[in-house]
Amino acid sequence: MSKLSAEDIEKRLLSLPEWDYYDDAIHAEFEFENFKDCFSAMSRIAFECEALNHHPDWTNVYNVLNISLTTHSANGVTNKDFKLAQAIEAIVEPDDED
Ligand SMILES: C[C@H](O)[C@H](O)[C@H]1CNC2=NC(N)=NC(=O)C2=N1
Numbered sequence: 001m002s003k004l005s006a007e008d009i010e011k012r013l014l015s016l017p018e019w020d021y022y023d024d025a026i027h028a029e030f031e032f033e034n035f036k037d038c039f040s041a042m043s044r045i046a047f048e049c050e051a052l053n054h055h056p057d058w059t060n061v062y063n064v065l066n067i068s069l070t071t072h073s074a075n076g077v078t079n080k081d082f083k084l085a086q087a088i089e090a091i092v093e094p095d096d097e098d
Pocket residue numbers: 053054055056069070071072073074
């Protein structure tokens with residue numbers, strides 16, 4: 001899988017307003033009510049990652065989750081990162097699906 005151009009990435013990000021592109025990855029920060037809600041979302045995301053065989057670089061501090069998506073084998077952002085970002089959106093922002 002080859003990495004996408006900066007132009008392609010910015011175009012695709014128009015439908016993912018929570019996400020920014022820099023340092024060869026797409027990044028988002030999500031804030032939850034509390035640690036339990038945050039970690040519950042992380043568990044659900046983890047199952048998607050296994051299903052897609054694609055994994056985030058992420059950090060959690062109490063109720064805040066920071067996620068960076070990049071394709072290590074391509075040294076940049078690929079379609080796999082956008083697939084996973086969409087799956088994450090469906091988990092953390094279910095209201096946006098309507
Ligand atoms: C063997 C396995 O398919 C690879 O190691 C996968 C697993 N998950 C991955 N996740 C990410 N983000 N980038 C990769 O290149 C990657 N490679």
